[in-house]
Amino acid sequence: MSVVTAAADQSVCVPLPVLGRDVTVPLVTGGDVTYAALDYAASAPALQRVWDDVAAYAPYYGSVHRGAGYLSQLSTDLFENARKTVAEFLDCRASDQVIFTRSTTDSLNLLAVVLPTDCQVFVFETEHHASLLPWKNAQVTYLDAPRTPRQAVETLERALADRDPHGPALVCVTGASNVTGELWPVRELAAAAHAHGARIVLDAAQLAPHHPVSVRDLDVDWVAFSGHKLYAPFGSGVLAGRADWLQEAEPYLAGGGASRKVTRRVDGGVAVEWHDSAARHEAGSPNVIGAYSIASACKALTEAGFDTLVARERHLIEKVRAGLAEVPEVRVLSLFGDDAPRVGVLSFVVEGWNSSHFAAALSAEHGIGVRDGLFCAHPLVRTLLGSAPETQGECGAPEANPGEKSLNAIRVSFGAGTPDEHVERFVDAVKELVREGAKWQYHTENGRCVPAV
Secondary structure (H helix, E strand, C coil), X not given: CCHHHHHHCCCCCCCCCECCCCCEEEXXXXXXXXXXXXXXXXXXXXXXXXXXXHHHXXXXXXXXXXXXXXXXXXXXXXXXXXXXXXXXXXXXXXXXXEEXXXXXXXXXXXXXXXXXXXXXXXEECCCCHHHHXXXXXXXXXXXXXXXXXXXXXXXXXXXXHCCCCCCCEEEEEECECCCCCEECCHHHHHHHHHHCCCEEEEECCCCCCCXXXXXXXXXXXXXXXXXXXXXXXXXXXXXXXXXXXXXXXXXXXXXXXXXXXXXXXCCCCEEEEECCCHHHHCCCCCCHHHHHHHHHHHHHHHHHCHHHXXXXXXXXXXXXHHHHHCCCCEEECCCCCCCCCECCEEEEEECCCCHHHXXXXXXXXXXXXXXXXXXXXXXXXXXXXXXXXXXXXXXXXXXXXXXXXXXXXXXXXXXXXXXXXXXXXXXXXXXXXXXXXXXXXXXXXXXXXXXXX
């Protein structure tokens, strides 16, 4: 569906109901305004449907897998059915496992500890830290930022061609950048990985809330994502994919639920037989509400229809891009160019403004929530801003006074719950701040740029 059609079809332009859509916040200039939540890339608001499902289940809360009572049995069925729902949402293979974790970060750290000995890992410097940092027990090759999707594939192919072809290897790649929103050529990267005997894990934290993710179609070995970016509450995530490395490794956490049988040995020690199922890496009492909320979000997005969701988001993206293009002082950051397909995530800098100052003014004077900083993707943001790789900077902290240059950028992000009015108000606020300046004085306090009292 084209952007023109999406804009003309009013049914496409209706946002999904989310929590907080009517919350008002005070302005430093006086009065209050409905809050425009435009930081979906960090944490999307929970869908009303998800919250209602969780509330309906809450009175029936019970421990899973170990209880004989009705509520325990009900909770166990709900938990395992949530696993099936996620598998269907991701179009998993019949042999794949779905493991519930705390987040994308937790999922990738889980995968990192089950890697075979002497595994080589290949990861682009453009990754979120959740994908960049967990591989401390592997031989890691960090790949330079590509400037086109084709260059990304070619860079990976060259790196894989130089590796030891007899040992295990893993490629970790994002589906959509948490900085630029640009879509990565996942299918082509997966083909390159497999052609050289490597496996691939997809960080779908920014992709899954915006586009359908099919494990089969993309031909990835694993996929990881977070519930709190998929319109579910905090504290839940997923790692789904091939079972063999997961079954062959020691449990991520040792404890009840991961163990099938524990006995005393004749020498006085303890012998453990671990589960081969997903339970092997889900020790302890699981986050049943978290798993159920992810499943609810998967159902809600599927029922809404990704064709409709994608078309509406393109409509919003074009509104933002067209508005920012009218401000010469604004530079939108991009790896692959202005025409690259993307999800509803855009980062930019404003000439003459410290990014933290600009974000603070958007919040305090216009009631608009965005993010400023390095977005837990320091190497990528430094590359996009043209700074030296070793240049110091902290994620989210201003490094200069208002009006002075900083390493930071500003990120606006939106999704299925964003009304047109919020992005229109954002564009108008950017234009006003650039044209007229801030109406209030700001200073740095505890590492943040805040309105002066």
